Amino acid sequence: MEKKKKIDFSNHSLGSVERKLREAAARLPEPEFANQKFKDQGAWIQSTGKRKSWETERNQEPGGSKVHVPLWRAAVLALLLVCLGSTTVLAASPRFREAVIRFFTSGNLEQPPAEQQAGSLTMTQSMILDAHFRAMYVSSPDYVEILRRPSGELMLSASGEDGLHYYTVKDGLLSELATEYHRLTGTVDFGILPGVMTEEGAAPYDALVLPEMTFALEWQQSQQDIFLPASSELYGRRFDIGSEYGVDLGGDFDGMFSFSSIPGRTDLVKGTFDLDYQRTFYSYPFLVETDTGKVRDPLSEVDFSAYPCVTDLAFSEDLASATAMAGEDQEHLREVMIDLQTGVIEEVHTTPEGQALTPPTEDCFTWFVTGENTLFYAVGEIDDRLDGYLYDGVTGESTLLFEDAAWNYDVREEGYADRYIDLLGGGYGLYREEGKAYLLDLADGSRMLLEGVPMGHNVSFFFNREFTLLNYSVLNEAGETVRLGFIDPQREEAWYFDRSPEETIHESSFSWYDEYGYVISAANEAGDAWYLYLYEYMP
Amino acid sequence: MNRIQQIGRGDMEALIQVYEKYKVRIYRLALSMLGDTYLAEDVTQETFLRVQERAASYRREISEGAWIAAIARNLSLDCLRRKGREVTGDWERREDEGPSLSEALEARAAEEGKDEHSSLYYLDLIACLAPEEREIVNLRIVTGLSWKEIGKITGIKAEACRKRYVRGLKKLQDKL
Numbered sequence: 001m002e003k004k005k006k007i008d009f010s011n012h013s014l015g016s017v018e019r020k021l022r023e024a025a026a027r028l029p030e031p032e033f034a035n036q037k038f039k040d041q042g043a044w045i046q047s048t049g050k051r052k053s054w055e056t057e058r059n060q061e062p063g064g065s066k067v068h069v070p071l072w073r074a075a076v077l078a079l080l081l082v083c084l085g086s087t088t089v090l091a092a093s094p095r096f097r098e099a100v101i102r103f104f105t106s107g108n109l110e111q112p113p114a115e116q117q118a119g120s121l122t123m124t125q126s127m128i129l130d131a132h133f134r135a136m137y138v139s140s141p142d143y144v145e146i147l148r149r150p151s152g153e154l155m156l157s158a159s160g161e162d163g164l165h166y167y168t169v170k171d172g173l174l175s176e177l178a179t180e181y182h183r184l185t186g187t188v189d190f191g192i193l194p195g196v197m198t199e200e201g202a203a204p205y206d207a208l209v210l211p212e213m214t215f216a217l218e219w220q221q222s223q224q225d226i227f228l229p230a231s232s233e234l235y236g237r238r239f240d241i242g243s244e245y246g247v248d249l250g251g252d253f254d255g256m257f258s259f260s261s262i263p264g265r266t267d268l269v270k271g272t273f274d275l276d277y278q279r280t281f282y283s284y285p286f287l288v289e290t291d292t293g294k295v296r297d298p299l300s301e302v303d304f305s306a307y308p309c310v311t312d313l314a315f316s317e318d319l320a321s322a323t324a325m326a327g328e329d330q331e332h333l334r335e336v337m338i339d340l341q342t343g344v345i346e347e348v349h350t351t352p353e354g355q356a357l358t359p360p361t362e363d364c365f366t367w368f369v370t371g372e373n374t375l376f377y378a379v380g381e382i383d384d385r386l387d388g389y390l391y392d393g394v395t396g397e398s399t400l401l402f403e404d405a406a407w408n409y410d411v412r413e414e415g416y417a418d419r420y421i422d423l424l425g426g427g428y429g430l431y432r433e434e435g436k437a438y439l440l441d442l443a444d445g446s447r448m449l450l451e452g453v454p455m456g457h458n459v460s461f462f463f464n465r466e467f468t469l470l471n472y473s474v475l476n477e478a479g480e481t482v483r484l485g486f487i488d489p490q491r492e493e494a495w496y497f498d499r500s501p502e503e504t505i506h507e508s509s510f511s512w513y514d515e516y517g518y519v520i521s522a523a524n525e526a527g528d529a530w531y532l533y534l535y536e537y538m539p
Numbered sequence: 540m541n542r543i544q545q546i547g548r549g550d551m552e553a554l555i556q557v558y559e560k561y562k563v564r565i566y567r568l569a570l571s572m573l574g575d576t577y578l579a580e581d582v583t584q585e586t587f588l589r590v591q592e593r594a595a596s597y598r599r600e601i602s603e604g605a606w607i608a609a610i611a612r613n614l615s616l617d618c619l620r621r622k623g624r625e626v627t628g629d630w631e632r633r634e635d636e637g638p639s640l641s642e643a644l645e646a647r648a649a650e651e652g653k654d655e656h657s658s659l660y661y662l663d664l665i666a667c668l669a670p671e672e673r674e675i676v677n678l679r680i681v682t683g684l685s686w687k688e689i690g691k692i693t694g695i696k697a698e699a700c701r702k703r704y705v706r707g708l709k710k711l712q713d714k715l
Contacts, residue, residue: 017708017715018680024661025680031566031580385542 096445101487103452103494106130110499112533113137115524121158121165125172132486132495132539138532145521146513146532149225150263154513156532157227164220166227179220179227186293187214188273188286215257217269217288226261226269226290259288263317266290270315285313298322301343309333315340323348334358335369349375351393359391360398370427370443380407386421390445401445402431426467428489439470439489448492453485464512469537471518472496473510480507481520486537495537505531543603547594558587561604564682565611571677572615574662582618586611605688608678612692665707667714672707675700 108130121140129135138144142160149155154169155177166177189212220227259271273284287296298319304310307326311333315322321340325333334356335348349357349369359367359377365386367377373393380386386407389398406417422430429440431447437455438447453459458475468490474483485496501507507522513534520533545553565586570579589610597606657663665673678689690697 017712020715021661021664021676021680021708021711024664025567025571027658028567028570028661028681029576029658030563031583 096447098446099448099492100451101439101448101489101492101494103450103485103496105496105498106132108497110135110497112499112502112505112531113139114502115504115529117141117529121156121167121174123156123169123172123174126536129497129535132537133497134536134538136534136536138534140530141528142530143523144530144532146519146534147227148514152514164227166220166222177222179222181218182221182290183216183218184288184290184293185214185216186288186295187212188271188295189213190273190284190286213273215271215273217259217271217293219259219261219269219290221266221290224264224266226266228259228261228269262319268296268319271295285315287319298340299338301340302338302345303343304345307336307345332358332362357393360396366423368427368442374443376401376427376442378407385417388421390442399445401440401442405431405433422461424461424463424470426463428463428467428470430461439487441489448489450487450494452494462510462512464515466515468515471510471512476501478503478506481510484518484535486518488539491539505529543590543594543597543606546591547597554587554591557590557603557607561607562587564604565607568608568611568677568681569615571662571665571681572612572674573618578618582611582614585614589614601688601691604682605684605692608682608684608688609692612674612678664711664714668707668710672703672710675703676707679704 110129112135113124116139119141121142121144122138124137126134126136138146138156140158142158144156144158147155147157147166156167156169156174158165158167163181166179167174168177256274257271258274259269262268262270267290269288269290271286271288273286285298287298288294289296298315299322304326307328309328309332310324310326312325313322314324319340322338324336324338326336326345327333337346337348338344339346347356351357351373357369357373357375359375361377361379363379364377365380367375369375370390375391375393376388377391377398378386378388385404387403388401388405390401391398402419402421404417405419405421407421407423419433420431424430424439427442429442431438431440432455435455437450437453439450440447453472454474458477460473460475462471462473463469464471468488470487470489472485472487472494473481474485476482480501481499482501483496483498485494487494505522505524507520510518510520513519516537516539518535518537520535522531522533523529542550542553542557546557562583566579566583569582569586570576573579573582586607590607593610601609665676668676674693675689678684678692679686684692686697686701689695689700693700695703
């Protein structure tokens with residue numbers, strides 16, 4: 001490999017210069033007329049080009065009340081609404097299938113248990129809410145999370161003052177799992193890494209040379225599993241640059257170590273070093289032997305010379321292969337499969353002629369493969385409007401799916417546009433126009449009308465990891481879930497129930513814990529009682 | 540149809556939306572190029588007048604924001620030429636009266652003080668840059684355009700724009 005220039009980190013502070021410039025630019029004054037809105041009285045500016053004097057009016061709040069969503073909740077909603085791909089459907093294309101998803105409910109109102117001072121971790125038996133939903137409730141004096149072992153067994157972890165405790169769940173009973181605490185420190189020397197742009201901004205990306213770095217790893221170990229501390233445990237320490245969790249590389253380089261367990265293995269742990277350079281993030285994986293602390297490079301046999309930019313590495317459970325997004329630079333990434341034994345990188349998606357399946361234009365806002373020979377791509381600008389196309393890699397034809405749809409709009413700014421597209425991941429999108437909402441399938445351009453789902457910024461959508469069930473939640477003004485629904489795109493049906501949440505208990509997060517299991521985490525106002533509301537959907 | 544095209548068809552609502560979205564950014568770009576708040580206000584108003592006049596001719600080769608920034612940039616350059624100040628891009632300076640832009644910015648910094656919390660501190664910072672560096676820094680920092688867009692607006696290759704930008708940052712590094 002050609003020897004690359006070593007970066008002197010002590011002088012590498014252009015990022016901080018840029019940051020100060022941006023901060024200073026943000027303090028530049030606004031024009032005198034910034035608070036004035038011009039009236040629409042027909043012709044503000046005559047077509048002759050003569051400038052009329054500015055008409056002003058008092059700055060008024062937009063009319064109508066809005067549902068207040070606590071800021072953190074809005075952030076969660078915004079996160080949920082931004083997913084991997086975008087899907088759109090042209091309103092009047094006869095080529096695309098149309099369907100209607102109908103919403104059903106038994107009409108029962110769930111009343112979760114009232115606040116209680118739990119002296120210890122408790123869990124109810126599974127309770128039937130109706131023909132399609134079961135619920136279990138967990139209460140704990142400490143922060144509690146739900147886990148799933150590779151075997152499918154449900155587990156809970158509770159974070160107390162004396163550390164982390166793990167519990168298995170069997171027949172509705174909790175049993176604490178015996179674990180041992182372990183800690184080690186190690187060093188990792190990545191040497192020359194591909195995929196990072198130097199200050200000269202040369203393309204393709206030059207390589208970055210990192211110094212040898214030390215890390216700390218701590219975990220709880222049972223006979224079968226390794227449990228790494230919940231993120232909340234490490235939060236303060238993880239982001240403490242200069243600690244053994246964060247690495248200060250000088251100037252505008254910041255890095256952080258994080259670790260995850262490998263299901264079914266106690267001899268190895270996966271590590272990642274995340275590098276932040278000028279607000280661009282790069283992740284570098286490595287493996288740690290838990291007996292010795294020795295570091296292994298899972299990519300040592302791989303030749304990345306044809307793919308200088310690599311992101312989103314995901315390893316197979318047996319560590320024999322990995323998938324990644326790779327390409328010549330960050331704007332030309334495509335999915336590849338990497339054989340970690342032989343080092344061979346193969347494009348995952350190719351046309352029948354063996355060419356990599358990529359969009360017909362380089363100027364894409366986003367794109368992703370949706371079928372064997374099809375992909376979706378959108379053109380436009382972030383925070384603006386998108387046009388979306390379905391591209392057929394066999395025929396080379398692009399079909400316009402939607403035009404001028406607002407993407408990733410602020411949930412509090414309803415009325416911004418006539419059409420909206422939200423990216424849900426898994427080749428699905430949520431498309432709205434004229435007061436109607438559609439679930440779009442990008443693989444074939446079909447769309448399903450979501451009949452009965454209220455649309456507004458108090459409604460969130462969230463796919464499970466398998467992209468087989470779409471949760472939709474309706475929140476009240478306090479940001480608590482008052483309706484919980486599950487949309488099955490394959491069956492084209494949806495079931496929901498309404499909730500009457502306890503006023504003194506406040507939701508903090510929600511997620512899927514398995515394909516049909518959904519959990520809401522909550523706590524009381526004092527923060528000394530934590531709750532999990534577990535819902536299982538039965539199609 | 541995007542908003543510029545809607546404006547070209549007489550859609551006032553689209554014009555209002557565009558105005559509300561870009562007015563501060565365009566004003567700050569003009570202020571950074573001209574160093575004068577009154578001129579910057581004039582240029583800003585003139586920019587949206589031109590947006591309305593020329594919307595029908597908008598082609599989607601660059602984004603809406605870049606297109607509007609290009610109008611503001613060109614108006615600012617015209618303003619500088621009329622005032623006899625040095626001009627970015629042409630690198631010429633008329634021999635008649637008028638200080639160079641660098642001199643004007645330095646004079647302002649001397650007047651207002653070099654307080655980094657001042658609202659005009661940004662102008663003080665960029666005063667030390669060569670005109671060709673200052674223009675790229677302004678387009679990148681103030682309007683947040685991509686290298687490709689900056690290249691299209693200035694007629695310089697994106698890579699060259701980036702290099703001028705880095706050169707400018709290095710100069711500022713010493714100043715900071």
